[in-house]
Amino acid sequence: MNTVLRIQPVRVSRLTVLRVTGGQETKGAYIYMVEIQNLTKYYGLHPAVQDISFTVGDHEVLGFLGPNGAGKSTTMNMITGCLPSTSGTVLVDGYDIAKDPMEVKKRIGYLPEIPPVYPEMRVRDYLTFAAGLKKVPSSERKKQVENAMERLRITDVQRRIIGNLSKGYRQRVGFAQALLGNPKFLILDEPTVGLDPTQVMEVRSLIQDLAREHTIIFSTHILAEVTAVCQRVVIINKGKIRAVDTIANLQRSTGDDLRLKLKVEGDMTKVSAIIGDVPGIKAIEEVTVESAGVNAFTVAIESEDVRKPLMTALISADCMVLEITAVQASLEDAFVKITGSGKQSREEAFEELGREMDAQREAEEAAKAEATDAANGKEDKD
Amino acid sequence: MFSLYKKEVQSYFCSPFAFVISALFLFVFSLSFISGISNMDSSVMKFSFSNIFYNGFFYFIFMIPLLTMRTFAEERKSKTETLWLSAPITVPQVVFAKFLAVATVFLLMMVLSLFFPLVVQLKGNVIVSSLICGYLGFFLWSLVCIAVGMMMSALTDNPIIAAVLGEASMILLVFLDNFTTTDLVQSVPVLSKVLTWFSTEVRFGAFSQGLFSLADLVFFISLTLVVLVWTVIVIEKRRWSRG
Numbered sequence: 085m086n087t088v089l090r091i092q093p094v095r096v097s098r099l100t101v102l103r104v105t106g107g108q109e110t111k112g113a114y115i116y117m118v119e120i121q122n123l124t125k126y127y128g129l130h131p132a133v134q135d136i137s138f139t140v141g142d143h144e145v146l147g148f149l150g151p152n153g154a155g156k157s158t159t160m161n162m163i164t165g166c167l168p169s170t171s172g173t174v175l176v177d178g179y180d181i182a183k184d185p186m187e188v189k190k191r192i193g194y195l196p197e198i199p200p201v202y203p204e205m206r207v208r209d210y211l212t213f214a215a216g217l218k219k220v221p222s223s224e225r226k227k228q229v230e231n232a233m234e235r236l237r238i239t240d241v242q243r244r245i246i247g248n249l250s251k252g253y254r255q256r257v258g259f260a261q262a263l264l265g266n267p268k269f270l271i272l273d274e275p276t277v278g279l280d281p282t283q284v285m286e287v288r289s290l291i292q293d294l295a296r297e298h299t300i301i302f303s304t305h306i307l308a309e310v311t312a313v314c315q316r317v318v319i320i321n322k323g324k325i326r327a328v329d330t331i332a333n334l335q336r337s338t339g340d341d342l343r344l345k346l347k348v349e350g351d352m353t354k355v356s357a358i359i360g361d362v363p364g365i366k367a368i369e370e371v372t373v374e375s376a377g378v379n380a381f382t383v384a385i386e387s388e389d390v391r392k393p394l395m396t397a398l399i400s401a402d403c404m405v406l407e408i409t410a411v412q413a414s415l416e417d418a419f420v421k422i423t424g425s426g427k428q429s430r431e432e433a434f435e436e437l438g439r440e441m442d443a444q445r446e447a448e449e450a451a452k453a454e455a456t457d458a459a460n461g462k463e464d465k466d
Numbered sequence: 467m468f469s470l471y472k473k474e475v476q477s478y479f480c481s482p483f484a485f486v487i488s489a490l491f492l493f494v495f496s497l498s499f500i501s502g503i504s505n506m507d508s509s510v511m512k513f514s515f516s517n518i519f520y521n522g523f524f525y526f527i528f529m530i531p532l533l534t535m536r537t538f539a540e541e542r543k544s545k546t547e548t549l550w551l552s553a554p555i556t557v558p559q560v561v562f563a564k565f566l567a568v569a570t571v572f573l574l575m576m577v578l579s580l581f582f583p584l585v586v587q588l589k590g591n592v593i594v595s596s597l598i599c600g601y602l603g604f605f606l607w608s609l610v611c612i613a614v615g616m617m618m619s620a621l622t623d624n625p626i627i628a629a630v631l632g633e634a635s636m637i638l639l640v641f642l643d644n645f646t647t648t649d650l651v652q653s654v655p656v657l658s659k660v661l662t663w664f665s666t667e668v669r670f671g672a673f674s675q676g677l678f679s680l681a682d683l684v685f686f687i688s689l690t691l692v693v694l695v696w697t698v699i700v701i702e703k704r705r706w707s708r709g
Contacts, residue, residue: 161548164548164551164552165551165552166548166551166552166705167705168705168706185556186554186556189552189553189554189555190554192552194548194552196545196548196552197545198544198545200544200545200546200547200548200549201546202473202477202544202546203544204477204480204481205473205476205477205480209473209476212469213469213470213472213473214549214553215469216468216469216470216472216473217469217470217549217550217553217555218553218554219554261549
């Protein structure tokens with residue numbers, strides 16, 4: 085269970101983060117596990133990553149979300165020190181990757197997009213080698229390797245040559261490698277790519293499990309994964325940060341209207357008329373025939389208070405309501421909106437979103453300025 | 467660093483790679499040996515092992531790029547270099563560990579070739595001091611080649627291209643000596659003098675004659691170090707310019 089700290093609002097790109105989960109307060113100053121400031125990378129004249137800033141608290145799982153080619157891997161390579169940045173700083177546990185690369189590298193475990201495994205080696209030999217490379221004392225190596233193999237369930241293939249393993253197993257060997265040396269901070273670049281559904285579930289629960297001892301950043305373009313594992317997401321596109329927020333906030337900011345799904349027994353036109361008469365109903369968006377005499381209505385409403393008069397109206401007209409559910413705006417909607425598709429050009433969509441979110445943040449900031457704690461409670465207010 | 471060294475040496479023996487190259491090495495060596503003893507001057511019955519290296523090093527330098535071609539090119543191709551780039555180990559340490567590993571494998575091959583002097587010792591007389599000197603000279607010379615081969619491997623992500631580049635640069639190194647004696651170069655005394663400093667063949671020749679000189683030892687070791695430092699720069703440069 086993570087503690088929620090109230091801290092000074094942090095300016096991140098154009099957006100402001102009001103809430104940071106986890107972390108530790110030292111000498112009055114807030115120390116993040118990872119702090120990234122104005123990170124920029126140019127490949128020649130082509131900007132791969134531009135002016136990225138975000139922070140990760142201790143024991144937090146941060147999703148790094150973006151379409152293919154958005155700059156996710158480049159950013160991760162810069163955080164791990166594989167790739168020097170053009171400008172900007174990366175601080176891990178207070179150490180600068182440019183000035184103290186050894187200290188930073190001791191603290192990170194990295195699973196790149198393509199697992200860095202040597203195909204001619206055996207699983208166990210490879211992991212022992214990787215442990216040595218990470219300066220694990222030789223007395224602990226055996227224990228740590230066995231531990232990592234157990235966690236990733238690859239103990240039964242430990243004698244096999246990596247080149248003969250399937251993609252899923254190779255991915256897991258790479259993952260096991262990242263855990264060696266007990267790093268505080270794990271960076272996982274698309275850890276579930278190429279795995280079958282059962283393995284994906286396993287990896288997700290493993291990430292949740294690991295979050296107890298480690299801080300994790302993991303990148304993905306699969307949205308369900310983010311919803312399943314992360315507390316907070318960074319959405320990146322075309323090398324720029326589009327949003328840094330909690331999943332709940334993102335979903336809320338996207339859903340303009342509240343929607344209800346009703347399953348009602350009775351004549352379609354009659355029920356439609358009754359629903360339409362209730363004040364506060366904006367529109368009946370969709371009607372589907374479920375079975376004889378039972379129709380499902382998707383209704384846009386103004387506020388949640390409409391539910392009561394709606395139910396009363398239906399029941400008093402003798403229409404049986406079989407089911408009522410609130411339709412949640414999905415993260416997919418947020419993602420599509422943020423990464424911009426549709427009629428607007430992408431750039432326009434981003435700018436608009438930026439303005440919207442800025443305005444929203446400012447309003448929230450003013451409202452919350454006096455509050456000293458209970459960030460959770462505030463968020464649940466609306 | 468020791469883990470990387472150990473792994474590099476092991477990986478040569480994980481596949482038939484090291485065995486095939488050792489076999490080739492011994493094959494060339496034994497052919498030279500046979501032709502050496504069959505062409506022996508019947509009046510003196512003398513034969514120099516070092517001459518095998520000296521006369522045949524054109525063959526032997528083709529083997530070193532085969533050993534070094536994969537060191538960095540393969541890692542870049544299969545993206546395994548991220549493993550040591552993200553580990554608490556510096557690039558100079560990586561280069562040095564890999565260099566030591568290749569040198570070890572090559573040394574093992576040379577040790578295998580000691581079989582021939584041993585056989586000769588059974589029936590004849592081997593001048594040990596001269597033998598050691600010849601082997602040492604060849605080994606020092608091959609250290610330079612290993613470093614050059616590794617640098618070429620760091621330049622590209624294709625092992626075959628790395629091998630070809632390595633061979634080309636080693637041939638250049640070998641012919642530098644012949645080049646300095648051409649009229650063209652001789653006409654510019656400074657150029658000829660500078661190039662002679664860097665020519666390896668004369669120094670290697672001295673070793674194969676049984677002449678051990680500290681200056682030559684220092685020359686080979688410092689040339690190796692220069693090329694290794696260059697390799698580190700090449701790798702760092704690649705990191706900075708492109709992912």
